[in-house]
Amino acid sequence: MDLSGLTTGWYLALAAALFIIGAVGLLVRRNPLVMFMCVELMLNAVNVTFVALGAGLNDVGGQVAVFFVLVVAATEVVIGLALVVAINRRRSGATADDVSMLKG
Amino acid sequence: MAEAVFAVAAVLMLAGAIGVVASRNPVHAALFLVQTLVGVALLFILNDAHFLAAVQVVVYAGAIVILFLFVIMLLGVDKAEELRVEPIFGQRPLAAVIGAALAAVLGTVILTTADVLSGIRQSGGERALDGEATDIERMGRVLFGEFAFAVEITAALLTIAVVGAVVLTRRAARSDGAAPAGSGGG
Numbered sequence: 589m590d591l592s593g594l595t596t597g598w599y600l601a602l603a604a605a606l607f608i609i610g611a612v613g614l615l616v617r618r619n620p621l622v623m624f625m626c627v628e629l630m631l632n633a634v635n636v637t638f639v640a641l642g643a644g645l646n647d648v649g650g651q652v653a654v655f656f657v658l659v660v661a662a663t664e665v666v667i668g669l670a671l672v673v674a675i676n677r678r679r680s681g682a683t684a685d686d687v688s689m690l691k692g
Numbered sequence: 693m694a695e696a697v698f699a700v701a702a703v704l705m706l707a708g709a710i711g712v713v714a715s716r717n718p719v720h721a722a723l724f725l726v727q728t729l730v731g732v733a734l735l736f737i738l739n740d741a742h743f744l745a746a747v748q749v750v751v752y753a754g755a756i757v758i759l760f761l762f763v764i765m766l767l768g769v770d771k772a773e774e775l776r777v778e779p780i781f782g783q784r785p786l787a788a789v790i791g792a793a794l795a796a797v798l799g800t801v802i803l804t805t806a807d808v809l810s811g812i813r814q815s816g817g818e819r820a821l822d823g824e825a826t827d828i829e830r831m832g833r834v835l836f837g838e839f840a841f842a843v844e845i846t847a848a849l850l851t852i853a854v855v856g857a858v859v860l861t862r863r864a865a866r867s868d869g870a871a872p873a874g875s876g877g878g
Contacts, residue, residue: 604798613713615787663853
Protein backbone atom coordinates (compact mmCIF):
# COMPACT_ATOMS: atom_id res chain seq x y z
CA MET A 589 0.00 0.00 0.00
CA ASP A 590 1.50 3.27 -1.11
CA LEU A 591 -0.09 6.31 0.42
CA SER A 592 2.48 9.00 -0.02
CA GLY A 593 1.86 11.75 2.48
CA LEU A 594 -1.24 10.05 3.87
CA THR A 595 -0.02 8.56 7.12
CA THR A 596 -1.93 6.81 9.88
CA GLY A 597 -1.95 10.05 11.83
CA TRP A 598 -4.37 11.62 9.34
CA TYR A 599 -6.83 8.81 9.85
CA LEU A 600 -6.47 9.09 13.61
CA ALA A 601 -7.08 12.86 13.49
CA LEU A 602 -10.18 12.41 11.34
CA ALA A 603 -11.48 9.68 13.65
CA ALA A 604 -10.85 11.92 16.66
CA ALA A 605 -12.85 14.73 15.04
CA LEU A 606 -15.72 12.35 14.34
CA PHE A 607 -15.58 11.01 17.91
CA ILE A 608 -15.70 14.53 19.38
CA ILE A 609 -18.67 15.52 17.22
CA GLY A 610 -20.47 12.37 18.37
CA ALA A 611 -19.62 12.97 22.03
CA VAL A 612 -20.77 16.60 21.96
CA GLY A 613 -23.95 15.55 20.17
CA LEU A 614 -24.61 12.92 22.82
CA LEU A 615 -24.28 15.58 25.52
CA VAL A 616 -26.37 18.21 23.75
CA ARG A 617 -29.29 16.35 22.21
CA ARG A 618 -32.31 15.22 24.24
CA ASN A 619 -34.11 12.96 21.80
CA PRO A 620 -33.02 9.40 22.76
CA LEU A 621 -33.05 8.29 19.12
CA VAL A 622 -30.65 11.04 18.06
CA MET A 623 -28.50 10.25 21.10
CA PHE A 624 -28.24 6.66 19.85
CA MET A 625 -27.18 7.97 16.45
CA CYS A 626 -24.45 9.98 18.15
CA VAL A 627 -23.27 6.80 19.89
CA GLU A 628 -23.09 5.21 16.43
CA LEU A 629 -20.93 8.11 15.28
CA MET A 630 -18.52 7.50 18.16
CA LEU A 631 -18.40 3.75 17.45
CA ASN A 632 -17.64 4.47 13.79
CA ALA A 633 -14.84 6.81 14.77
CA VAL A 634 -13.31 3.98 16.81
CA ASN A 635 -13.73 1.63 13.85
CA VAL A 636 -11.80 4.02 11.61
CA THR A 637 -9.05 4.09 14.23
CA PHE A 638 -8.93 0.29 14.39
CA VAL A 639 -8.71 -0.16 10.62
CA ALA A 640 -6.17 2.62 10.14
CA LEU A 641 -3.91 1.33 12.91
CA GLY A 642 -4.28 -2.23 11.61
CA ALA A 643 -3.16 -1.06 8.19
CA GLY A 644 -0.35 0.96 9.73
CA LEU A 645 0.88 -2.01 11.78
CA ASN A 646 0.35 -4.54 8.97
CA ASP A 647 -1.99 -6.61 11.13
CA VAL A 648 -5.46 -7.95 10.37
CA GLY A 649 -6.32 -7.74 14.08
CA GLY A 650 -7.69 -4.23 13.58
CA GLN A 651 -10.24 -5.47 11.07
CA VAL A 652 -11.20 -8.36 13.37
CA ALA A 653 -11.79 -5.88 16.19
CA VAL A 654 -14.03 -3.82 13.91
CA PHE A 655 -16.01 -6.98 13.15
CA PHE A 656 -16.74 -7.47 16.84
CA VAL A 657 -17.53 -3.78 17.32
CA LEU A 658 -20.08 -4.07 14.50
CA VAL A 659 -21.78 -7.00 16.22
CA VAL A 660 -21.89 -5.23 19.58
CA ALA A 661 -23.17 -2.04 17.94
CA ALA A 662 -25.97 -3.98 16.28
CA THR A 663 -27.06 -5.58 19.57
CA GLU A 664 -26.76 -2.24 21.35
CA VAL A 665 -29.07 -0.60 18.82
CA VAL A 666 -31.59 -3.43 19.03
CA ILE A 667 -31.79 -3.32 22.83
CA GLY A 668 -31.66 0.47 22.98
CA LEU A 669 -34.46 0.93 20.48
CA ALA A 670 -36.52 -1.73 22.26
CA LEU A 671 -36.10 0.30 25.48
CA VAL A 672 -37.10 3.50 23.68
CA VAL A 673 -40.21 1.80 22.31
CA ALA A 674 -41.09 0.41 25.74
CA ILE A 675 -40.64 3.78 27.45
CA ASN A 676 -42.57 5.66 24.76
CA ARG A 677 -45.45 3.25 25.15
CA ARG A 678 -45.90 4.43 28.74
CA ARG A 679 -45.08 8.09 28.19
CA SER A 680 -45.13 9.29 24.62
CA GLY A 681 -42.63 12.00 23.78
CA ALA A 682 -40.27 11.11 26.60
CA THR A 683 -36.84 12.72 26.37
CA ALA A 684 -33.60 11.97 28.14
CA ASP A 685 -34.45 14.63 30.73
CA ASP A 686 -37.37 12.54 31.94
CA VAL A 687 -34.99 9.89 33.28
CA SER A 688 -35.26 11.69 36.63
CA MET A 689 -38.76 10.23 36.95
CA LEU A 690 -37.22 6.80 37.42
CA LYS A 691 -36.41 7.60 41.03
CA GLY A 692 -38.93 6.40 43.60
CA MET B 693 -5.32 9.72 -5.70
CA ALA B 694 -5.53 8.32 -2.18
CA GLU B 695 -5.33 11.84 -0.78
CA ALA B 696 -8.28 12.92 -2.94
CA VAL B 697 -10.38 9.95 -1.81
CA PHE B 698 -9.42 10.67 1.79
CA ALA B 699 -10.44 14.31 1.42
CA VAL B 700 -13.81 13.38 -0.10
CA ALA B 701 -14.46 10.78 2.61
CA ALA B 702 -13.44 13.23 5.34
CA VAL B 703 -15.79 15.93 4.07
CA LEU B 704 -18.64 13.40 3.72
CA MET B 705 -18.07 12.04 7.22
CA LEU B 706 -17.72 15.33 9.07
CA ALA B 707 -20.58 17.05 7.22
CA GLY B 708 -22.80 14.05 7.93
CA ALA B 709 -21.78 13.98 11.58
CA ILE B 710 -22.54 17.66 12.03
CA GLY B 711 -25.84 17.06 10.26
CA VAL B 712 -26.72 14.28 12.72
CA VAL B 713 -26.03 16.53 15.69
CA ALA B 714 -27.62 19.70 14.30
CA SER B 715 -30.69 18.53 12.41
CA ARG B 716 -33.99 19.19 14.13
CA ASN B 717 -35.84 16.29 12.49
CA PRO B 718 -34.80 12.76 13.56
CA VAL B 719 -35.44 11.44 10.04
CA HIS B 720 -32.95 13.92 8.62
CA ALA B 721 -30.48 12.90 11.33
CA ALA B 722 -30.83 9.25 10.25
CA LEU B 723 -30.17 10.19 6.62
CA PHE B 724 -27.11 12.23 7.62
CA LEU B 725 -25.96 9.15 9.55
CA VAL B 726 -26.07 7.18 6.27
CA GLN B 727 -23.83 9.82 4.71
CA THR B 728 -21.31 9.47 7.54
CA LEU B 729 -21.37 5.68 7.32
CA VAL B 730 -20.67 5.79 3.58
CA GLY B 731 -17.72 8.06 4.28
CA VAL B 732 -16.40 5.54 6.81
CA ALA B 733 -16.84 2.76 4.24
CA LEU B 734 -14.73 4.81 1.82
CA LEU B 735 -11.98 5.03 4.44
CA PHE B 736 -12.18 1.24 4.91
CA ILE B 737 -11.69 0.73 1.15
CA LEU B 738 -8.76 3.13 1.27
CA ASN B 739 -7.19 0.89 3.93
CA ASP B 740 -7.75 -2.30 1.88
CA ALA B 741 -10.51 -3.53 4.21
CA HIS B 742 -12.93 -4.33 1.39
CA PHE B 743 -14.98 -6.88 3.30
CA LEU B 744 -15.54 -4.45 6.16
CA ALA B 745 -16.56 -1.72 3.71
CA ALA B 746 -19.22 -4.01 2.28
CA VAL B 747 -20.38 -5.01 5.77
CA GLN B 748 -20.44 -1.37 6.80
CA VAL B 749 -22.80 -0.47 3.97
CA VAL B 750 -25.00 -3.57 4.29
CA VAL B 751 -25.25 -3.85 8.08
CA TYR B 752 -24.87 -0.24 9.22
CA ALA B 753 -26.28 1.88 6.41
CA GLY B 754 -28.76 -0.82 5.53
CA ALA B 755 -30.00 -2.65 8.60
CA ILE B 756 -29.23 -0.35 11.54
CA VAL B 757 -30.38 2.92 9.96
CA ILE B 758 -33.52 1.20 8.66
CA LEU B 759 -34.13 0.07 12.25
CA PHE B 760 -33.74 3.67 13.39
CA LEU B 761 -36.16 4.91 10.73
CA PHE B 762 -38.58 2.14 11.60
CA VAL B 763 -38.64 3.13 15.27
CA ILE B 764 -38.93 6.84 14.38
CA MET B 765 -41.99 6.10 12.27
CA LEU B 766 -43.40 3.67 14.84
CA LEU B 767 -43.20 6.23 17.63
CA GLY B 768 -44.32 9.15 15.49
CA VAL B 769 -41.51 11.38 16.72
CA ASP B 770 -40.66 12.50 13.19
CA LYS B 771 -41.61 16.07 13.93
CA ALA B 772 -39.10 18.86 14.15
CA GLU B 773 -37.61 19.49 17.56
CA GLU B 774 -36.99 22.97 18.91
CA LEU B 775 -33.23 23.18 19.28
CA ARG B 776 -32.88 26.84 20.12
CA VAL B 777 -34.11 26.59 23.69
CA GLU B 778 -31.62 25.13 26.09
CA PRO B 779 -33.44 22.61 28.31
CA ILE B 780 -30.87 22.47 31.09
CA PHE B 781 -29.07 25.65 32.04
CA GLY B 782 -25.42 25.53 31.05
CA GLN B 783 -25.68 22.23 29.18
CA ARG B 784 -24.27 23.48 25.88
CA PRO B 785 -21.32 25.46 27.29
CA LEU B 786 -20.44 22.41 29.41
CA ALA B 787 -20.69 20.15 26.36
CA ALA B 788 -18.42 22.54 24.44
CA VAL B 789 -15.91 22.48 27.30
CA ILE B 790 -15.95 18.67 27.41
CA GLY B 791 -15.56 18.54 23.63
CA ALA B 792 -12.58 20.87 23.78
CA ALA B 793 -11.03 18.78 26.55
CA LEU B 794 -11.52 15.62 24.48
CA ALA B 795 -9.97 17.35 21.48
CA ALA B 796 -6.96 18.35 23.56
CA VAL B 797 -6.47 14.83 24.95
CA LEU B 798 -6.92 13.05 21.61
CA GLY B 799 -4.77 15.58 19.77
CA THR B 800 -1.97 15.11 22.28
CA VAL B 801 -2.20 11.34 22.01
CA ILE B 802 -2.11 11.41 18.20
CA LEU B 803 0.75 13.89 18.05
CA THR B 804 2.85 11.92 20.53
CA THR B 805 2.18 8.46 19.08
CA ALA B 806 2.44 9.23 15.35
CA ASP B 807 6.22 8.83 15.44
CA VAL B 808 6.13 5.71 17.60
CA LEU B 809 3.95 3.92 15.04
CA SER B 810 6.43 4.02 12.20
CA GLY B 811 8.96 2.07 14.26
CA ILE B 812 6.88 -1.06 14.90
CA ARG B 813 5.83 -2.76 11.71
CA GLN B 814 6.59 -6.25 12.79
CA SER B 815 3.54 -8.51 12.65
CA GLY B 816 3.88 -11.41 10.25
CA GLY B 817 2.40 -14.83 9.65
CA GLU B 818 -1.23 -15.19 8.73
CA ARG B 819 -2.11 -11.87 10.36
CA ALA B 820 0.14 -9.84 8.08
CA LEU B 821 -1.77 -7.72 5.59
CA ASP B 822 0.82 -7.78 2.81
CA GLY B 823 0.56 -11.49 1.98
CA GLU B 824 -1.13 -13.25 -0.90
CA ALA B 825 -4.52 -13.81 0.74
CA THR B 826 -7.45 -11.43 0.33
CA ASP B 827 -8.67 -9.51 3.35
CA ILE B 828 -11.77 -11.67 3.76
CA GLU B 829 -9.62 -14.82 3.71
CA ARG B 830 -7.30 -13.45 6.37
CA MET B 831 -10.19 -12.29 8.54
CA GLY B 832 -11.83 -15.70 8.25
CA ARG B 833 -8.66 -17.52 9.28
CA VAL B 834 -8.09 -15.27 12.29
CA LEU B 835 -11.76 -15.16 13.33
CA PHE B 836 -12.27 -18.91 13.25
CA GLY B 837 -8.79 -19.75 14.48
CA GLU B 838 -7.48 -17.40 17.13
CA PHE B 839 -10.86 -15.81 17.95
CA ALA B 840 -13.12 -18.85 17.54
CA PHE B 841 -14.29 -18.66 21.16
CA ALA B 842 -15.09 -14.97 20.84
CA VAL B 843 -17.17 -15.70 17.74
CA GLU B 844 -19.16 -18.26 19.73
CA ILE B 845 -19.77 -15.69 22.48
CA THR B 846 -20.90 -13.27 19.76
CA ALA B 847 -23.51 -15.80 18.68
CA ALA B 848 -24.77 -16.02 22.26
CA LEU B 849 -24.82 -12.20 22.50
CA LEU B 850 -26.93 -11.88 19.35
CA THR B 851 -29.37 -14.49 20.64
CA ILE B 852 -29.68 -12.70 23.97
CA ALA B 853 -30.24 -9.38 22.18
CA VAL B 854 -33.06 -10.80 20.06
CA VAL B 855 -34.73 -12.42 23.07
CA GLY B 856 -34.25 -9.25 25.11
CA ALA B 857 -35.82 -7.06 22.43
CA VAL B 858 -38.84 -9.34 22.27
CA VAL B 859 -39.20 -9.38 26.05
CA LEU B 860 -38.85 -5.59 26.33
CA THR B 861 -41.39 -4.71 23.66
CA ARG B 862 -43.92 -7.46 24.31
CA ARG B 863 -47.23 -6.45 25.84
CA ALA B 864 -48.05 -8.35 29.01
CA ALA B 865 -50.89 -10.77 28.30
CA ARG B 866 -54.11 -9.84 30.05
CA SER B 867 -55.69 -12.69 31.98
CA ASP B 868 -59.22 -11.37 31.38
CA GLY B 869 -58.70 -11.34 27.62
CA ALA B 870 -59.55 -7.65 27.23
CA ALA B 871 -57.64 -5.63 24.68
CA PRO B 872 -55.04 -3.39 26.35
CA ALA B 873 -56.13 0.23 26.52
CA GLY B 874 -54.24 3.03 24.84
CA SER B 875 -52.64 0.89 22.16
CA GLY B 876 -50.16 2.77 20.04
CA GLY B 877 -48.76 0.10 17.78
CA GLY B 878 -46.28 -2.47 18.78
